[in-house]
């Protein structure tokens with residue numbers, strides 16, 4: 001069995017590949033199929049954008065597809081970058097530029113929110129934040145859609161640590177682990193992450209159908 005993941009983000013694909021391997025499902029993403037044009041994310045919510053991507057990719061490929069729309073919502077920034085997480089520092093600017101922009105935006109604030117926990121080492125925590133993931137599985141032959149969402153709370157640290165994961169993971173500190181999301185293994189990340197939670201909810205819904 002092969003499932004199409006409606007993403008061009010290799011970091012997401014790696015995590016889905018790892019999670020689906022456990023249940024014997026192979027995955028391929030939009031970098032591995034031809035004929036799916038660039039999809040514009042015009043929604044204002046994670047759920048809307050996930051549906052837009054799942055529908056467009058599945059119809060172009062003629063196969064069911066699973067889309068992931070996700071992002072980081074930072075309390076001290078009023079929930080930004082949110083649905084703009086991938087393009088926070090500009091279209092195509094990339095993870096390093098996005099992380100630099102996040103640190104600059106927090107550094108520009110008047111005050112650090114009160115009551116931040118201590119981080120391990122010399123890092124300082126700058127704001128509570130959460131990662132959110134919306135998943136939509138869409139079947140173009142029946143029009144059926146299954147949706148799920150997951151979230152994980154943590155804090156934005158003032159410096160990057162770790163080389164695992166992708167995106168904002170090196171800045172996303174988990175007090176319970178005393179580590180950033182880039183310092184835990186892919187198995188640990190899938191066990192706790194917004195994406196892992198959403199995927200387990202999606203699979204549970206499919207099982208009930």
Ligand code: ITT
Pocket residue numbers: 006007008009012041053068069070071072083085086098131165166167168169193195
């Ligand atoms: P696709 O639309 O092709 O799937 P994308 O990267 O543009 O790829 P999104 O619009 O959903 O996808 O943006 C997600 C961004 O949110 C991603 O680029 C990261 O910056 C951030 N993000 C989401 N999940 C993350 C995670 O697990 N760890 C770190 N950053 C994450």
